[in-house]
Amino acid sequence: MRSQSVTLFGVEGARAIADPVRREILELLRAAPLSAGGIAQRFAISRPAVSKHLRVLIECGVVEVTVDGRRRIYTLRTEPLVEVADYLDRLIGPALPQRFDALATEVARTRRERKAASNMPKFENGRKRA
Secondary structure, three states, rough: OOOOOOOOHHHHHHOOOOOHHHHHHHHHHHHHHHEEEHHHHOOOOOOHHHHHHHHHHOOOEEEEEEOOOOEEEEEEEOHHHHHHHHHHHHHHOOOOHHHHHHHHHHHHHHHHHHHHHHHHEEEOOEEEEE
16 A cells, blocks of 8 residues: 655655745745845845755755846745645645534534524513513
């Protein structure tokens, strides 16, 4: 029986998102390709630290670099991240319908309680209102 586990491609995607700075960089690149300087100016860490994170993201396959003259432009590649998302969906997916079922039960209970409360007689100063 073959296991439906994450391939090395997906493991690298998971490694890429393990660090909060790398997640922030991915968010920036999701909006638009950027140069290293364009990325670094948005962080309070050193340029070498940003470069190190970019290197990890490239190694993981979630960022692609192209050379434009003297500039390096970094672009998001989503394939490894999609594989991680698919794996997590398989892993926790069956739990989601159960959670939605519980939510639906709770909503129905609340509606019943509100309906019952609205059908109860209203009192004012100890007397039933008309």
